[in-house]
Amino acid sequence: MTKPDERIPSLRFDAREEQALVSRLQGRRDQSAFLEVYDRYSRLVYHLARKILQNDQEAEEILQDVFWQFWKSLDRLDLNKGNLSSWLVTMARNRSIDYLRVQRRRRETLDDDVDETGQSLSARTEVESFAEKISVQKALAALTNTQRQALELAYYWGLSHQEISERLGEPLGTIKTRIRSALNELRNILGPPAKISTVQE
């Protein structure tokens, strides 16, 4: 299992911080707690929306929409079902993919470099490094190209297994196996999610 460098800070809140924030949010709808969550995770949500939509302005709309939905759904937050970042990422992904499908503005041709950003995006800016980024980048690098490609088509493009099979010209069974093995590999490398966020403890 890849251990993040202990000198590199974690982006995510640890379990205690997260529990305290959720208590403040649900107990007295503490706006400063909400802004703490925003300041920590807005970049994550924004980058995900940009990756899926390939458009800065639309990513801004998704960012605002996701955090406002978060604020309005505080009563439903349950840390037993997943941590804050997981909730926000899931919401951002679903909203972005929905937006994408409605607008139908995705390139039809499959780009070999699925990590490439589109022309409608502003220039890349390197941001500070943090433990989760390094861990996940290392884990993705350990996958085969075909595993990574299938996983990204499902996750970032929101394609069905049938569509992935058609685009890659591979049998359905191969796609299912490839995604399953990619996930198993990621889980083996990253380990239980809670352990990744403990680098500051």
Add this chain to the structure above:
Amino acid sequence: MECNESKELLGLYVTGSLTPAEAREMDRHLRSCPACAAERREVETTLAMLPFALEGPEPPARVRQALVDRLKEDSAPSAPSNVQRTFGLLFRPAFSFAFLALSLILLGGVVYEQRRFSRELAAANAEAEALRSQIEATRNQLAMIQSPATTMLTLKGQAPSPRSSGMVYWNRTQAVWMVSAWHLPAPPPGKAYELWFLTHGAPVKAGMLSCDEAGNAFAEVSIPGGVFPTNAAVSLEPAQGVDAPTGAIYLVSSS
């Protein structure tokens, strides 16, 4: 579905890449298998880690400012409601006395008409039970709308009635559409509105939409296995419904 098949499909289930029929089978299995349900949460958390590897610029400060402004509006005290004003009135001394007297009269009435009251109470209980069921159904619908797995399609009024509109709340995990339509003209006698799943192939019937007097309609429909909708439409058809659209299109989702 067996656990080994569930494990095979979990990743595709979490990314919403399964067919509706497969997703429904997974739903059923996950409800009855705590081990696979726990594994599903683990897969979701693992997948939710992927965006941590992304890079890019800082989000613009105007988004944060817009949220701060919305928070201020959200926390601004609202004007007291009619109910609050009425109850406030009851606690003023003059009104309190009148309220007490009225209560005693009402209590006397209850004592003398106990039997009638019992019947009314039973009716009220039945009504309360019906309301509880309605609230539960509404709560479930609200939970579905707020679910991260739910996305939306906007229905736009077409030439026969441009002011008509609607929304489709689409829960991809449960393969369910909740459809609301507004300001549909009253259908002529013998006609009714029919909802369609628009697919890459021919449209597939999704059921009839009944309007109230204001032209508003609501329906909850399951997406059948093997149907892969991309959009929704509503057309005016013979009241018994048809297998393929023949009448004018009143609503269609934009794409």
